[in-house]
Amino acid sequence: MSTTKADERNADQIAYWNGAGGRHWASRQEHQDIVLAPILTAALARAAIRPGERVVDIGCGCGASAIALGRLVAPAGRVLGLDVSGPMLARAAERLPPELPVELVQGDATTYAFAPGNFDLLFSRFGVMFFAEPARSFANLRRALRPGGRLAFACWRAPRENPWMMLPLQAAYEHVPRLPQLGPEDPGPFSFADPARLERILGQAGFTAIALEPFDLALDIATGKGLDAAVNAALEIGATSRAIDGQPPAVLAAVAQSIRKALAPHQQGGGVPLAGAVWLVTASGGE
Numbered sequence: 001m002s003t004t005k006a007d008e009r010n011a012d013q014i015a016y017w018n019g020a021g022g023r024h025w026a027s028r029q030e031h032q033d034i035v036l037a038p039i040l041t042a043a044l045a046r047a048a049i050r051p052g053e054r055v056v057d058i059g060c061g062c063g064a065s066a067i068a069l070g071r072l073v074a075p076a077g078r079v080l081g082l083d084v085s086g087p088m089l090a091r092a093a094e095r096l097p098p099e100l101p102v103e104l105v106q107g108d109a110t111t112y113a114f115a116p117g118n119f120d121l122l123f124s125r126f127g128v129m130f131f132a133e134p135a136r137s138f139a140n141l142r143r144a145l146r147p148g149g150r151l152a153f154a155c156w157r158a159p160r161e162n163p164w165m166m167l168p169l170q171a172a173y174e175h176v177p178r179l180p181q182l183g184p185e186d187p188g189p190f191s192f193a194d195p196a197r198l199e200r201i202l203g204q205a206g207f208t209a210i211a212l213e214p215f216d217l218a219l220d221i222a223t224g225k226g227l228d229a230a231v232n233a234a235l236e237i238g239a240t241s242r243a244i245d246g247q248p249p250a251v252l253a254a255v256a257q258s259i260r261k262a263l264a265p266h267q268q269g270g271g272v273p274l275a276g277a278v279w280l281v282t283a284s285g286g287e
């Protein structure tokens with residue numbers, strides 16, 4: 001971790017992303033990057049990045065966005081890829097082309113001691129929804145921006161609009177207990193689904209010109225490799241993997257069977273496309 005102490009209220013998330021969550025994402029990095037590639041492309045387009053810019057990639061995970069950003073700002077620019085997850089940063093470091101101006105740092109975005117006013121852009125693909133006190137985290141991030149700096153990130157809209165995650169989860173619930181119900185202010189993948197909450201948090205953190213653009217797409221969780229690949233993906237990533245964590249083999253087999261049955265009607269050739277719904281968020285910041 002960086003020398004700055006992490007926010008204690010983020011301890012559960014930090015444990016998860018350094019435990020099962022981080023390990024699963026690291027081992028499935030190639031698959032995840034194919035599934036989520038259209039969202040990275042869309043978010044990068046909204047960020048309007050220019051060569052030479054200095055960018056923070058918040059929750060950079062296994063490095064897909066940090067590498068893409070590095071290519072866009074090279075050679076004179078700089079990317080700081082910040083993440084709490086040791087296993088995911090290790091995967092990012094393995095695949096980072098050495099010629100890119102990307103620095104990977106393990107630290108908590110809520111407390112990380114940025115040099116003030118040093119960055120042009122704060123960017124993230126799905127790395128900003130896990131803060132216990134998001135207004136505090138975003139205020140800390142905003143201090144890293146120069147006057148007139150910008151924010152651009154992608155986050156999920158409501159669960160009901162994201163069957164790619166909810167369909168397998170509902171099938172899993174035929175065999176395992178439901179995950180604890182999250183409160184409206186709790187961190188999690190859907191914590192920014194409510195546009196009013198998201199605008200309030202960014203406003204409290206001092207951002208202006210906040211814009212939320214809905215972005216709808218079909219996510220092929222099979223990556224063209226058929227129904228078995230889709231079932232494996234559903235079992236290993238996201239809410240379903242949390243719900244089945246620690247279950248015995250017989251239960252896991254029954255869950256896999258139910259997920260297969262639920263996904264089968266959506267198969268098209270090798271693909272299993274399911275609807276996904278994202279906010280592409282942009283704002284202005286800087287002191």
Ligand SMILES: C[S@@+](CC[C@H](N)C(=O)[O-])C[C@H]1O[C@@H](n2cnc3c(N)ncnc32)[C@H](O)[C@@H]1O
Pocket residue numbers: 010013014017032036058059060061062063064065082083084085088107108109110124125126127128130131
């Ligand atoms: C859903 S993953 C997305 C990873 C990556 N951005 C991608 O799109 O592949 C969420 C990421 O946010 C990171 N994260 C969660 N809380 C964080 C915090 N407080 N500070 C920095 N990173 C955090 C996690 O470790 C994880 O890498």
